[in-house]
Amino acid sequence: MANEQLDRYTPVFAIAAAAELAEMHPQTLRQYDRIGLVSPRRTRGNTRRYSLHDVAQLREVARLSIEGLSLEGIRRVFQLEAKVRDLETRVRDLERTLTEEQLRRPDRRVFAAGSAGGEVITLHRGTRVRRAAEVVVWKP
Template identity: 40%
Template sequence: MSQLPFDDDAPVYVISIAAQLSGLHPQTLRQYDRLGIVSPGRSSGRGRRYSARDIAALREVQRLTTDGVNLAGVKRILELELQVGALQARVAELSAELEAVAARVESSARQAAADAARQAAAEAARAARRDLVPFNRDGAAIVVWRPEPR
């Protein structure tokens, strides 16, 4: 029997189970939904369905309110945490893109260096041939032969 991977965003828990898992009263969960603090998914019959991520958020709300943060502050904290998560994801995307561009630039630089080396070698070979056989203005080679003294 194969098991499907569990999705943290899948709305699977009804309000009574979500209340038990979070340690909060179902009426408190309804209030948080009305205030937009934790907004669960809805079933086809419009019943609330909480995901594992929603349960974690409810626990965080409970921790913050226990620490003395009011509900407006809790809502703002949760919004900022979502924004930070989105920004971190964007930074990761941009970092990957930057690495890809850097790899392409490095590859292009290596290719340019190799091309320059080949061009310099070809120029050196042409220069060496010119030094061996001088040419006149017409492009004809002038060969000077001198016999060696005996």
């Protein structure tokens, strides 16, 4: 472990220390681990090791619980937050790929929706779509 860099996800705290930092009883941490709410990493000897991230999650569980959420509701909040993080990462990756493609291909084409039936039309760079100014009256 001497060569590993420590960060907020590095499992360093035994259950007693993590419980103290989270201001909870160690049995509560064991229960949360059993139900999969906050699951610390395990050592080769199968003892729990909590990271600073785990402790922050435990404190968030306590806060949400005080606000009236059930443990299942808290688990769902954590799942949704993880999904949001994954989607934000995906959007950043797609934006980066798009930017790289735009820089790599200056002769790129732009696509737009056509005026009749929603078909896709290709526009060359710098071309604008001519918008129709007609009025359509709908009669049932």
